[in-house]
Amino acid sequence: MWMTTFARFGLPALQRSASAMACRTLTAACHRPQPASLAALPSRRTSPQHRGQHTLGSASIPMAHHSVRHVRALDEERMMEVEWECGGHSLYPFTWLRDNCQCPLCTLQSAQARTLLLCDLDIHTGVDVVEVTNDNKVSIVWPDQHISVFDADWLKKRCFSPAARRAMQEELFLNEHHYWDSKLHIPTADYQEVLHDDKAALAWLLALRRVGIVYLKGAPAVQGQVARLAERIGYLRLTFYGHTWQVQDKPMANNVAYTSEKLSLHTDYPALQFAPGVQFLHCINQAATGGESEVVDGFHMAELLRREDPEAFQALASLRVDFTDTGTDYCDFMLQSKKCIIDVDENGRVVRINLNNATRDSVLDLPLHQVQPFYRGLKAFYDIMNQPDNVVAYSMQPGDIVTFDNWRLLHGRRSYTSSPDRLRHLEGAYLDWDEVMSRLRILRSAVQAGM
Numbered sequence: 375m376w377m378t379t380f381a382r383f384g385l386p387a388l389q390r391s392a393s394a395m396a397c398r399t400l401t402a403a404c405h406r407p408q409p410a411s412l413a414a415l416p417s418r419r420t421s422p423q424h425r426g427q428h429t430l431g432s433a434s435i436p437m438a439h440h441s442v443r444h445v446r447a448l449d450e451e452r453m454m455e456v457e458w459e460c461g462g463h464s465l466y467p468f469t470w471l472r473d474n475c476q477c478p479l480c481t482l483q484s485a486q487a488r489t490l491l492l493c494d495l496d497i498h499t500g501v502d503v504v505e506v507t508n509d510n511k512v513s514i515v516w517p518d519q520h521i522s523v524f525d526a527d528w529l530k531k532r533c534f535s536p537a538a539r540r541a542m543q544e545e546l547f548l549n550e551h552h553y554w555d556s557k558l559h560i561p562t563a564d565y566q567e568v569l570h571d572d573k574a575a576l577a578w579l580l581a582l583r584r585v586g587i588v589y590l591k592g593a594p595a596v597q598g599q600v601a602r603l604a605e606r607i608g609y610l611r612l613t614f615y616g617h618t619w620q621v622q623d624k625p626m627a628n629n630v631a632y633t634s635e636k637l638s639l640h641t642d643y644p645a646l647q648f649a650p651g652v653q654f655l656h657c658i659n660q661a662a663t664g665g666e667s668e669v670v671d672g673f674h675m676a677e678l679l680r681r682e683d684p685e686a687f688q689a690l691a692s693l694r695v696d697f698t699d700t701g702t703d704y705c706d707f708m709l710q711s712k713k714c715i716i717d718v719d720e721n722g723r724v725v726r727i728n729l730n731n732a733t734r735d736s737v738l739d740l741p742l743h744q745v746q747p748f749y750r751g752l753k754a755f756y757d758i759m760n761q762p763d764n765v766v767a768y769s770m771q772p773g774d775i776v777t778f779d780n781w782r783l784l785h786g787r788r789s790y791t792s793s794p795d796r797l798r799h800l801e802g803a804y805l806d807w808d809e810v811m812s813r814l815r816i817l818r819s820a821v822q823a824g825m
């Protein structure tokens with residue numbers, strides 16, 4: 375079931391090739407951490423984000439080589455029109471073409487970076503000649519006789535049509551998320567395979583991006599594994615809690631996580647202006663009783679809130695509240711930040727959840743009349759995410775590592791009792807999405823090149 379869904383939602387850019395292999399790698403190690411509460415991914419699409427995914431999927435499959443049938447300059451519009459052999463036209467503004475000349479004078483080849491200076495860019499330029507070369511490239515002679523030559527595939531990928539731009543953005547950022555509820559069967563992979571096999575690592579990161587959570591099994595139950603996993607990607611994110619941090623019941627705890635109490639659903643570290651994007655938690659030792667983990671899909675919950683209680687959603691997406699965190703760990707700290715509980719982008723798409731009840735500040739920088747609407751919104755959101763239908767619970771065992779999207783998921787823990795020989799111990803680490811997506815793109819290129 376996961377495999378079917380994975381094929382459908384997982385990998386537009388690799389849909390017909392690497393995805394199947396990547397999929398097998400993931401499903402081979404599939405398990406149910408807690409069979410009673412976990413079932414297959416819901417087959418019904420629960421998100422409007424999934425509409426049109428076939429178009430996006432097919433549009434971002436590695437493109438067959440494109441041939442140019444004809445080019446012409448539209449001097450009045452100051453655009454070049456390309457007519458493709460496969461049908462269709464693309465338009466490219468002269469200014470953009472001149473700005474993106476790929477010649478060694480305008481581009482530092484070793485860095486693939488622009489060296490053309492803005493002071494040398496004439497944003498009102500015309501062209502002297504546009505033509506198709508013998509090897510099916512597009513050549514432009516500019517009025518100063520500088521010559522630019524553009525590869526047909528390169529141009530095709532940068533077409534300005536809305537569909538092409540959408541496909542390119544999806545290929546770059548993989549922003550199509552697969553929403554889930556309590557029926558999620560958490561995608562699972564083998565820790566060693568992820569460390570040593572590129573296809574397994576790619577499948578892991580794709581699922582981390584699309585689903586938001588991936589379980590890795592088979593890590594040694596000793597400290598240092600989250601750091602190894604971070605090195606597989608690049609480097610981890612240092613915070614005031616250290617390079618990695620030990621989740622244990624500690625005397626005089628400097629964080630509510632370092633107790634044996636229940637932790638309600640939260641995202642980590644909203645007290646930072648730029649909260650960590652990805653979190654790893656490695657179980658080194660589990661408690662004698664209790665200590666089960668809980669997760670919900672924050673993006674899905676926010677969309678449910680938007681649908682069921684638009685006023686509450688609007689309050690959480692527009693009112694910025696204060697977060698604070700003070701103490702000593704890696705060094706001493708006194709953090710303050712201001713965040714909306716739900717971050718939306720310019721298109722209204724939910725892009726980040728910032729919610730940690732422990733570090734939400736008593737300082738509340740809102741006018742009096744907005745205080746009660748804020749609490750009402752917060753409570754409505756909390757009620758939705760705590761419905762049993764929405765929560766996935768699992769019990770980590772020594773050697774398990776859970777990797778998840780900290781901008782999207784809310785996670786919690788049930789209270790626990792440790793016995794002297796069963797002291798609960800998790801090691802955690804943070805990464806940022808920039809580094810994770812960078813590794814994902816590199817792995818995708820490598821896997822595609824090896825096909």
Ligand SMILES: [Zn+2]
Nearest residue numbers: 475477479480
């Ligand atoms: Zn040039």
